[in-house]
Amino acid sequence: MPELPEAETIRRQLEPEVQGETIRRVRVLIPRIARAHPSPRALSRLVTGRRIARAGRRGKAVLLFLNSEKPSTLIIRLGMTGLVRVTPPDEPLDKHTAAVFDLSDGRQIRFMDQRQFGGVSARPGHDVDAMPEFKGYGPEPLSDEFTPDYLERAFARRSAQLEPVLMDQKVIAGIGKIYADEICFRAGLRPTRRANGLTGPMRRRLWQATREVLTEAIEHRGSTANDDNYRDVYGMPGEFQNRLFVYQRTGQPCRVCGTPIKRTPMRGGRGMHWCPKCQK
DNA sequence: AGTTGGACCTGACTGC
């Protein structure tokens, strides 16, 4: 599913494809995905007639910074099953197409979303941190703001389990189920630990694991796991799923020590995957 | 303020 590495992959591929094009028209085919706005018309008003200056990302969201007399930002949240493609106008519409952005060169940016957990919205200006979508968001884990010292402060009042805290966008932006599992494994820490119970060396390992796992996942264009329909802008699956150590590997032997991977229930029917021997 | 549980959504899968 799309987390930071998948969103970053889409950002990197999308920018050279659409940079400099003007958005001529917006069509919202599944109104639910524009729920951040009072109406699809409000979204349309903020993006039509504007030129795409560059692509950005905040956490799991892909951003298109638009320029005109009144700059704005188009925000694409991929949710669980969101896909972004750039297509010729005559390509048949996928059943799950939720929004279509017509570009000045005739092509279209299409947003598709099978489960409709994703969405598109737009805000005036380019000041991402001021946008309601990202209110209270934690630092980007690959930025200089993310440090072991930051983790110490952020974890201090967090008595919840490590994994759900890692997935809290207000703590760190961009981490979801796959990479929370993998980061805990790489750090050698059980996801069931209390976040505020970590020692300094543990936090440092977690910090390093976070940066390594996310960086490597980006290099491999993200993960398309078993039941996952994630594809990049060119329709290609990611390649990092082959390098996952624990996510969705319940009962399978640990790739380091051979011990069967354990699954511990988490909130909302989710599960944390971890190696009882490698993770303490 | 932080924690916890449920709801939303639909395709894939399981069991009868």
Next chain:
DNA sequence: TGCAGTCAGGTCCAAC
């Protein structure tokens, strides 16, 4: 073959 039930998870909301 069909159908009900379960699972998956990002994010929001409500209750404690």
